[in-house]
Amino acid sequence: MTDKLDRYIDPLLSLVKEAIACSPESWNEGRLTIECDGSYMNYALKNEKNEEKAQISGALRQLCEDLYVLMRQSGDWWTVAVIHVFREDDSWSYKVNFTYPKLDEASPPALRLATKPWWKLWQ
Template sequence: MADKLDKYNDALTALLHEAIRCSPESWTRGVLTIECDGHRINYGLKNDKSNERANISQGLAQLCEQYWAVFQEHGDAWLESTVEFYQEGGTWKFNANYKRPEKAPQVSKPSWKFWQ
C-alpha cells in the first residue's frame, strides 16, 4: 500500500512543480484540470482571476498522462482530476480532487427455496 501511495505522491509532486513552472509569475493560484475518457487525455491550466495565459509545456502534457497512468496501473482510474494550487504565506499548497467512474449497482439474486 505504501508503495502505491508513494507513486501517487511522486507523480502529483512532479505534476505540481511543472504546473507552477508553466504558470505566469503573477499567478498566486491556478487550477490544473485533467480529463480522461478512456481514449484521450485532455488538460487545461487556468486562473479565473487573471487574463494571463499559462504556457502548457510538453513536459506538463507528459506528466498529466503519467499521472493518470499511475492511478490506472493500481486500479484507481479516474475520469477527471482537478489540482488546485495556491500560495499561502510564501509556500505553495494544493488540493487534488477526483471524479471516478460510477460503479454499476450490485444486483442481488433472489434466493428462493422450493418446498415440497
C-alpha cells in the same frame, strides 16, 4: 494501501511543480484540470481571477499522462483530476480532487465484470 499511495507522491509533486512553472508569475493560484475517458486526455491550466494565460508545456502533458497511467494500472481509474495550486505565506501548496466513474458508466472491463451476476455466464 499506503505503499500504493506512496507511489503517487513523486509523480504528483513533479506535476505540481511543472504546473507552477507553466503559470504566469502574476498568478497566486491556478487549477490544472485533467479529463480522460480512457482513450483521450484534455488538459487546462486556468486562473479565473487573472486574464493572463498559462502555457502548458510538453513536460506537463507527459506528467499528466504518466500520473493517469500509474494510477489506472494501480486500480485507481479516474475521469477528472483537478489540482489546485496556490500560494500560502510565500510558498506554494496544492490540493487534489479526483472524480471517479460510476460503475454503470463506461467502466474498464474488470469493473463491468464485477457488477454482473455470478450465475449469468453468457453476459
